[in-house]
Amino acid sequence: MAHNVLLYESNRIMLGTLSNVIKSAPNCNLVASYQSHTDALGQGKVFNPNLLLIDVESQDATWLITEFRKAFPSAIIICMGERWQADSASHLVQAGASGYIIKPFSAVELKDTIDTFAKGGGLETSCKVMTFFSPKGKSGKTTLIANLAMSLARKTNEPVGIIDADLQFGDMAVFFNLNPSNTIVEAARDADFLAPVSLQSFFVPVTDNVSVLCGTRNPSLIDRVAIKDFETVVNSARSLFKYLLIDVPAGFNPTSISAAEIADVTYLVAMNNDGFEKQHIRKAISLFEEDWPDVKDRLKVVFTRVEPYGAEKSSELENQLGFPMEGILPNEYMLVSKAADNGRMALDIASDSRLSDAISHLADKIIRHQVRRDTL
Amino acid sequence: MAEENLINGVVITFFSTASAVGKTLISVNMASELAREGYSVCLLDMDLQFGDVSNYLKLNPIYTMADIQRMMQAENSDFKIYEFLTEYEHRGVAFHVLPAPLQLSEAYNIEPEIVESMVRDLQRYYDYIIVDTTSMFSTLNMRLLDLSTIVTFLGIVDFIPTIKNMKIGNDTLRSLGYDSNKIRLVLNRSDAKSQISRADVENLLEERFYHILPNDFRSASTSIKTGVPLVLSPDDSELARALRSLVSLYTNKPVEYESIAEPGDISEEKSGGWLSKLFN
Ligand SMILES: Nc1ncnc2c1ncn2[C@@H]1O[C@H](COP(=O)(O)OP(=O)(O)OP(=O)(O)O)[C@@H](O)[C@H]1O
Ligand SMILES: Nc1ncnc2c1ncn2[C@@H]1O[C@H](COP(=O)(O)OP(=O)(O)OP(=O)(O)O)[C@@H](O)[C@H]1O
Ligand SMILES: [Mg+2]
Ligand SMILES: [Mg+2]
Numbered sequence: 001m002a003h004n005v006l007l008y009e010s011n012r013i014m015l016g017t018l019s020n021v022i023k024s025a026p027n028c029n030l031v032a033s034y035q036s037h038t039d040a041l042g043q044g045k046v047f048n049p050n051l052l053l054i055d056v057e058s059q060d061a062t063w064l065i066t067e068f069r070k071a072f073p074s075a076i077i078i079c080m081g082e083r084w085q086a087d088s089a090s091h092l093v094q095a096g097a098s099g100y101i102i103k104p105f106s107a108v109e110l111k112d113t114i115d116t117f118a119k120g121g122g123l124e125t126s127c128k129v130m131t132f133f134s135p136k137g138k139s140g141k142t143t144l145i146a147n148l149a150m151s152l153a154r155k156t157n158e159p160v161g162i163i164d165a166d167l168q169f170g171d172m173a174v175f176f177n178l179n180p181s182n183t184i185v186e187a188a189r190d191a192d193f194l195a196p197v198s199l200q201s202f203f204v205p206v207t208d209n210v211s212v213l214c215g216t217r218n219p220s221l222i223d224r225v226a227i228k229d230f231e232t233v234v235n236s237a238r239s240l241f242k243y244l245l246i247d248v249p250a251g252f253n254p255t256s257i258s259a260a261e262i263a264d265v266t267y268l269v270a271m272n273n274d275g276f277e278k279q280h281i282r283k284a285i286s287l288f289e290e291d292w293p294d295v296k297d298r299l300k301v302v303f304t305r306v307e308p309y310g311a312e313k314s315s316e317l318e319n320q321l322g323f324p325m326e327g328i329l330p331n332e333y334m335l336v337s338k339a340a341d342n343g344r345m346a347l348d349i350a351s352d353s354r355l356s357d358a359i360s361h362l363a364d365k366i367i368r369h370q371v372r373r374d375t376l
Numbered sequence: 377m378a379e380e381n382l383i384n385g386v387v388i389t390f391f392s393t394a395s396a397v398g399k400t401l402i403s404v405n406m407a408s409e410l411a412r413e414g415y416s417v418c419l420l421d422m423d424l425q426f427g428d429v430s431n432y433l434k435l436n437p438i439y440t441m442a443d444i445q446r447m448m449q450a451e452n453s454d455f456k457i458y459e460f461l462t463e464y465e466h467r468g469v470a471f472h473v474l475p476a477p478l479q480l481s482e483a484y485n486i487e488p489e490i491v492e493s494m495v496r497d498l499q500r501y502y503d504y505i506i507v508d509t510t511s512m513f514s515t516l517n518m519r520l521l522d523l524s525t526i527v528t529f530l531g532i533v534d535f536i537p538t539i540k541n542m543k544i545g546n547d548t549l550r551s552l553g554y555d556s557n558k559i560r561l562v563l564n565r566s567d568a569k570s571q572i573s574r575a576d577v578e579n580l581l582e583e584r585f586y587h588i589l590p591n592d593f594r595s596a597s598t599s600i601k602t603g604v605p606l607v608l609s610p611d612d613s614e615l616a617r618a619l620r621s622l623v624s625l626y627t628n629k630p631v632e633y634e635s636i637a638e639p640g641d642i643s644e645e646k647s648g649g650w651l652s653k654l655f656n
Contacts, residue, residue, distance in 0.1 A: 135426045137395025137511055142537070168512050169393055169544070171537035219393075219513045219548055249512065250395060251425050252480060273396075275600060276431045283426070287480050334569065337535040341571055 003114060006049035006072075007033040008040040009080070009103075010058035017104055018053070018080075025107035028114075037064060041071050051114065052077045053101075062091045069096030076118055080105075084195045086235035093123045093239075100195040100239075113197045123196060124159070127238040128370050130245050131263035134270060135280040137250040140304030140329065141269040142166070143336045145245045146175045147347050147355070151363040153209035158242035161203060162212045165230060165255050166247050167222040170215020177343020180204045180214045185221050187213055188229035196239040203240075213237070215247075227258050234262050243366070252287070260288075265298055267326065272303045278320055285323050300326035302362070307331045309354060327362040330354040384499040385416075388626065389507040389524040391517065393545030394538045397530045398564040400428045401596055401606075402589070402619065403508040407471050408464075408605040409623040415503040417471035418461065420495070422509045422520060424483035427476030429508055430462075434603030437462040437475040442482035444474065445490045457497045466608050474498070488516045495523050513548065521549070526626060527558055532565045533572050539580065546581050562622070565591040587625060589618045 005022050007030060009015040015035055022030045031047040034040035037059060044052075052068055056079040068077055078099040079092055089100065099117035101109065117123075132141045145162060153160040164172035165184060173180060182202040187194070194202075203211035213233070216222060237244055246263065248256040260266040268284055270277040281301065289295045301323055306313055309330035318325040332346065332355040339346040347356050388406065390399040400423070407419040421429035421441075430437055439460040447455050461472040474494065477483045498505050507524065509517050521527055529549055531542040549559050561583055566574065568591040578584055592615040599606045606616040607623075624630070 169541045171540070174537045174540055218544055222513075251510070252484065274597065276428055279431070280426045283480060338571065341536045 003028050003051040003076075003118070004031045004047065004049045005029065005051045005053060006031060006040065006044045006047065006075075007053045008035075008037055009033070009053075009055045010035060010037075011055075014055075014103065021105065021107050021110060022053070025110045028110070037067075041067055045071065050075050051118075053080055054078070054097075055080050055103075056092065057081050061088060062095045065092055065095035065097050076114075078113060078117060081195075083192055084236055086232065086238065089123060089196075089239050090125050093125050097123075099123060099197060101197065102193055102195045109198070112201070113195075116197050116200065123239040124242055126370075126374055127241050128243050128265070128366065128373075129234065129238060129263045130243070130366070131256070131259040131266045132245065132247055133256055133260055133266050133268055133284070134250050135268075135284045136270075136277070139250070139269045139271045139277075140336075141267075142171050142175060142247055143340065143346070144267075144269060144302065144304065144329065144359070145247050146172065147345055147359045148363055148366075149210050149243070149245050150207070150345050150347050151356075151359050152243045152366060153207065155360075155363055156242065156367055157209065159240060160210045160243045161237055161241035161245070162210070163234065163237065163244065163246045164213060164215035165225075165259055166249050167216055167225055167255055168219035168249065170247065171340075172212055172247060173214040175340050175343070176204075176206045176212055178204050178206070178212065178214060180212075183214045183216060184230070184233070185216055185224050187233045188225040191229040191232040191236070194233075194236055196236050199233065199236045200240055203237075225255075227254050230255065231258055231262055234259070242370070252284075263298075265300060268299060268301045270301075270303055272306045272317070272328075278317070282321055282323075285321070296324070300324075302327045302329070304329040305331040305333070309358075326365070327358060329358045384496075385502045385505055386525045386626075387495060387499065387505045387507060387523055388526045388528065389509060389520050390528050390530060391509050391521065391549075392511045392530040393513075393541040393548075394532070395511045397511075397532045398589070398596075399423075399511075399530055400432055400508050401600070402528070402530065402562075402564065402622075403506050404429060404432050405605045405607050405616075405619045406623055406626075407473075407504075407506045408466075408469060409607040409620055410504050410506070410627070411471040412469045412607065413623075413627070413629070415627075416501070417504045417506060418458075418474060418498050418502045419464075419471060419506045420474045420498075420508065421476040422491070422507055422516065424476050424486050424510075424516075425480055427508070429473060430475045432600050432603065433464045433473065433605075435462050435464060435473060435475065437473070440475045440477045440482070441486055441491075441494070442477035442479070444494060445486055448490055448493060457494065458501050466604055469608055472502070486516075488519045491516060492519055492523060495520070521552065521554075524558070526560060527554070528560050528562050530562050530564055531577075532568065533563070533570050533574060533577055534568065535570065536572070539572060539577055542577070543580055546583070560586040562587045562589065564589045567591050587618075587622050589622070590614050 077097045079097050080103045101113045149160045164170035187202040203213050205211045246259045248259045270281045288299050306328040314325050314328050336346045390403045407417045411417045421427040563585040566588045595613040
């Protein structure tokens, strides 16, 4: 379908630049361009545009989008700005915008943006961000995240993102057998200037609905991911996914703390090895308890490799910890190791395994909670 | 013990780039074996947040690194570090432990410079300082690596992500410019269940393992449960023997036990197989 584009841009020079870009973009006819929003609102209708590109930095953005939405009820509205502002994004979406693009843009960037938003993939307004935290490493959390992401996407058909912020030894790329050219390092570098669509291109798709922002390629790159940029990336990614899962380094460190603070829910993950992991988890819980008055809503505990696997063991662990158990995963060492060695998901290799059941159960809990939140 | 040496003691650090590879278990045993052989030994728990040394030895320390840091910062000239260490003793074999802080907030506030002074101070009093660490290239760990006489870089072969991290870790360590004998690549849990062969790993690392420790889950977990290190336990497991022979390699004492490390089977061919796809 050809796009009949109306352009509103308050800066005269930018108006000229963008007009030329739009004229050269595939599938785009520039039907009208205005430097004044009142002209655009009043006269634009004559040309029957179906795609509006609106400068949101000259006026009160929410008001402006509301007015354009009223005047052009069925057109796709894409906001234009010089930098992406995650905090106002959801207001713009609620007012009727479907997307955002950073200007100036190229014809290719415009096409990618339109393609993303025109096929109905608008910006997400309610994303559930989940951080997976473990006191010590080898807790089974990367396995959990990868399989849980697949399960959430299959059950809901919604877009699911994974961010590998285990900044020195992130394994997610190996789990999915990816060799990405862009990673969290590049995303953080460009964080301030990235609209969600451009950020999307840093995520590597692994299925129709699941994509991964991979970790650093070597440990020294950790210094290139500043915490504030990491936070910007997470906030932008909220607009792209319904569920966003974050893998972080073990223990309390700037990355894991910031990811836990920014998340809607933090999962504390430990592997049940009959060592001192319960003690470590209790120690971690008490620190979160000191900081978060709403700790019971924000913090969930998951134990992996639990045997005997069942409700009895789960409540035993619950009693020992004095904290509710959100879920347990059974011991499936050979299954998960083989899966990761071959870049496949345990869920796919053995969809009828106890592990798949356990993951599915956890996914259902997350979905139920999210649906309740969305309908409030 | 704790008499001032005229020479500085040897610092042996256990490091890895994956967790749960046996750093704590092996450092505890190294300290015990050296003590059993009559050396004065201090074991440092540098896993500040979730250290397991006191857990594995069932110690209830009164002073931890947090207290010692406070005392050192106070710059009291009468301060003697060894007076604030915790002793581990089993059937006449004893060594000292400098435990990790008890509180997470204390752990977060330990300063690498002070740790460096602690190690230097301890070197004056002990033949051997054994250092247990965490699996990352943190400022603290880098400093400890610099300070060490020997770094034991431990790995296990379970699945590919771990091997990838071992390769990255080994390459990074080699890039730090240490003398070639300083870093010693040791494989733990060698015959654990895995699809990956030791030879594949050695090909990838372009290096042979310096020593190999067998997998013995039962002995390892019994030792942790009872708080008695394997090398001090009366049942002489294969793992205990392999640990002792690692120690003898470090002390250059005649090998009492035959090393169980068979020469790695490195083929002439470079690994062009499936592991190399990770690192092209
Ligand atoms: N449910 C499970 N049962 C048995 N073994 C498991 C289970 N989940 C994971 N493992 C095994 O535990 C090890 C660590 O798994 P994983 O990499 O997912 O943990 P992690 O917490 O992300 O570790 P890291 O600290 O290295 O990032 C792997 O060998 C994996 O195969
Ligand atoms: N050779 C071995 N055979 C069997 N089990 C072992 C062996 N070495 C260590 N283990 C077991 O592996 C687990 C991890 O060991 P340990 O705590 O020493 O590792 P670590 O490297 O210090 O881990 P972390 O990074 O989490 O501190 C323990 O349960 C221990 O009993
Ligand atoms: Mg991981
Ligand atoms: Mg340890």
